[in-house]
Structures are given as C-alpha cells and as structure tokens.
C-alpha cells in the first residue's frame with residue numbers, strides 16, 4: 707500500500723494535532739448545547755473517532771451513509787443508505803466529513819437536515835479541496851487544505867482500498883489511470 711502513495715500530506719502526528727485543535731475549538735463553541743455529531747460513513751470513521759476523543763462536553767454521536775450521483779446539469783442528488791437513529795428537531799448538528807470536494811454532497815445533506823428542523827448545522831471536515839468546488843459551500847471547521855489531487859488514507863478510499871492507512875497521502879496517478 708505504501709508504495710502506491712506519491713507523497714504524504716498529513717502524518718499520524720499531524721492528524722492527531724489537527725484533531726486536538728479542532729476538538730478544543732468545537733468544545734468551546736458548543737458549551738451547554740448538547741450537540742449531535744453526525745458522521746458521514748464510511749470515510750469519516752477514523753477522523754470522527756480521533757476528533758471525538760478531543761470533545762470534552764456532553765454530546766451525542768450518530769451516523770449517516772449516503773451516496774451521491776452526479777448527472778449533467780445537476781449536482782447533489784443524494785441517496786440515503788443509512789439514516790439517523792433519532793429525531794434532530796431543535797438540536798445542534800455537527801456533520802463530520804472526510805473531505806469536501808465539489809461540495810454537492812454536504813450542501814444537499816445540510817439542506818435536508820435543516821428541513822427536518824435542526825436548530826443549527828455546521829460541518830467539520832478533515833480535508834478541504836477548494837479547487838474541486840462546483841457548488842458554493844464553505845465548511846466551518848477545516849483540518850487541512852489539500853491540492854486538487856486524488857487523496858487516500860485515514861478513511862479516504864480508492865475503490866474501497868487505502869482507508870486503513872494511518873496517514874493521508876496523494877495516490878500515484880498510475881494506480882487510477884491504468
């Protein structure tokens with residue numbers, strides 16, 4: 707697996723430090739609100755767990771699994787494979803994502819959850835790829851900004867592989883162009 711990586715972008719230590727920093731910030735911003743962290747499976751899993759260790763206020767954890775379809779002239783068609791377990795009306799929601807690329811998935815989910823009556827909704831993402839943006843969407847909490855390359859590791863996959871790498875790196879082009 708390691709041989710398929712062009713360049714490491716975030717080491718294990720970098721990721722730990724990012725999660726400490728984001729955890730402190732979110733802990734501070736959500737005092738006395740009992741927020742619900744909603745992880746978007748499967749990519750969020752390692753990041754959600756590392757971040758969650760650094761949240762020191764009472765909070766809940768839930769997950770959603772969605773898949774996005776990209777059609778001509780329309781972005782953000784999202785199919786829900788696993789929905790939330792509980793009602794979110796009047797609750798503060800923090801969506802946990804691995805990477806924001808086009809922004810279509812998060813924009814759609816954010817609007818969907820707002821329509822269910824949550825009190826507030828923000829996004830924390832480990833990675834942001836602003837050059838990939840197709841819809842206007844800015845996550846509130848960003849771990850690191852990455853170049854417009856194919857990124858894998860720490861939850862991010864290529865064909866379901868590489869999610870278990872403990873770091874984040876750029877996948878060699880020869881892996882996905884052959």
Ligand code: IMP
Pocket residue numbers: 749774803804805806807808809810811812835855856857858862863864
């Ligand atoms: P988007 O922002 O709607 O384009 O969707 C973001 C989703 O696309 C992420 O949650 C990832 O699952 C996937 N994705 C986008 N860019 C990458 C990448 O560089 N590597 C792996 N998955 C990616």
Ligand code: MG
Pocket residue numbers: 746747748749750804805
């Ligand atoms: Mg994802």
